[in-house]
Amino acid sequence: MNKVDRYLQAGTRENTRLSYRAAVEHFEVTWGGFLPATGDGIVRYLAEYADKHAINTLKQRLAALAQWHITQGFPDPTKTPTVKQMIKGIRTLHPTQEKQAAPLLLFHLEQAVSWLEREAALAAERGQFVSMIRHRRDIALVLIGFWRGFRGDELARLQVEHTQAESGIGITFYLPHTKGDRQHLGTTFHTPALKKLCPVQAYINWITVAGISRGPVFRKVDRWGNLADGGINSNSLIPLLRRIFEQAGVSADLYSSHSMRRGFATWASANGWDIKSLMSYVGWKDVKSAMRYVDASSSFGELAVQVAAPKPEVLR
Template sequence: MNQIDKYIQAATRDNTRKSYRSAIEHYETVWGGFLPATADGIASYLAHYAPTLAISTLKLRLAAIAAWHNDQGFPDPTKLPHVKKVLKGIAELHPVVQKQAKPIQIDQLAHLVNSFDGFIKNGSSKEALQSIRDKALLLIGFWRAFRSDELARLCVEHIQAEAGKGMEIFVPRSKGDHSRLGRRYKAPALQQLCPVEAYLDWVNVAQLQIGPIFRSINRWGQISEEALHPASIIGIIKQCCTRADIDGANLFSSHSLRRGFATWANAQGWDAKSLMEYVGWKDVKSAMRYIEVADPFSQQLLANGQPTKIGSD
């Protein structure tokens, strides 16, 4: 591979390449489509799988087909009006309610930290090591509202932390950083549930000086050289919630930390602009999707669950 090919490959994430390869294989092998494709062929493909595949999956398949045509120098048929109308019609006739991760509330976060501290004190050496790592993972993830891919990319050389003063975190790239410039974040030093202390404890115990912060730990308690995969962070969060006996552990995901912080900040009276700047959202609509607000009629409900009379008939 020459230098140009190396940079071209680096421009696309590994997960994206794998997803695109899978999508092209599905179109050609499973569906029996031909490449280069026509607008009619793609429209037929969309119509066939509309009842069984989510609109987000169909859009991913279209993105893969578009990328293939662009890479091979062919006109992109997915941008033609015929294909766009079919996709719009599918969205109208097959609406999907978007699933949202259950937010981790601040009291649940405190319960998780107590669980970690218990394993650190009384668990096996492996359980203690995992708990120190997971404590740092969840506290940094919550207070900085990081996604799982951002947590997986954190590196020791990109963080400056000092006990009692806070930490500065540089994230080289993230979902919304289309220009690939990276962004610096600050995390607070707190009296309780402190992400700075948790981070320093983990780095010291794991003796990390360079490279990924959050790494896998094998059955013998050995720490990997490689970063955790973003998908595995979801499993870690579910497992931590299960071990801490938190109800609905299977409903949590990596977005639970992001939603949990947004919900907490909203309850503390943060205005939308401050929250957007802190987390990195570009528009209010994105922020509102992550905030779980209280039921506006909750104060009108009786203890027996029957609604009171609101106004006159």
């Protein structure tokens, strides 16, 4: 790969490149379409799969086809009035309710962390290093994931050399790029130390027992306690989190990696954070994105019927 191609490729996220490539292949190979395409061809393609795929899947494929045409110097056939009308018609005839991860409840987080802390302490007493180191990693993972509101891929890309933590003060993370950072300018995230469920102390405990000073913060641990050189795969977070919650006695099927992000947004909203502060803290660029993560039912406060849980004193 020459230098020009290397920089052009770096301008698009790897996951986006892979999904776009698969979408173009689906249009051309699976369906048998011709490239460059016409607006009428795009409409026929949409009609074929309108009742087979979710509207978001179809829109993602349109985005891939649009990029292919633009990069090859052809007019974009996905922007014709007929294609837009087709998308509107699909929405009308095949309405779907958007699926969202359930927000992680704070007392479920506390339940899971309490269990992990007990298991880590018992493992240390018994000299079970592998078990102890895994529990320390998992504690840091869920607490940082919740209080920082990171996406799964952001957790997987955290680097020790880009993280500064001071016990009793706070922790600062730097990510060279995030989903909301379109210009790849890099973003710094700060979280204060907390009186309980503290992500700062959890991070310090983890890297101390793991003995890592560089590279990915979160890594796989094999059966002998060896740490992988690379970071955990973001796709492995859901089974990992569900295992943690299931072992802790929490309904594991409720939650995914996005549950931590939604859980924090819901907690912050219920505790008086205005939408501007929430957007600034988490890194959302528009209100619509932020509101997708906020559970409006929390606004009913004490009038809502809910499972009783002690209100932890967490913020300094």
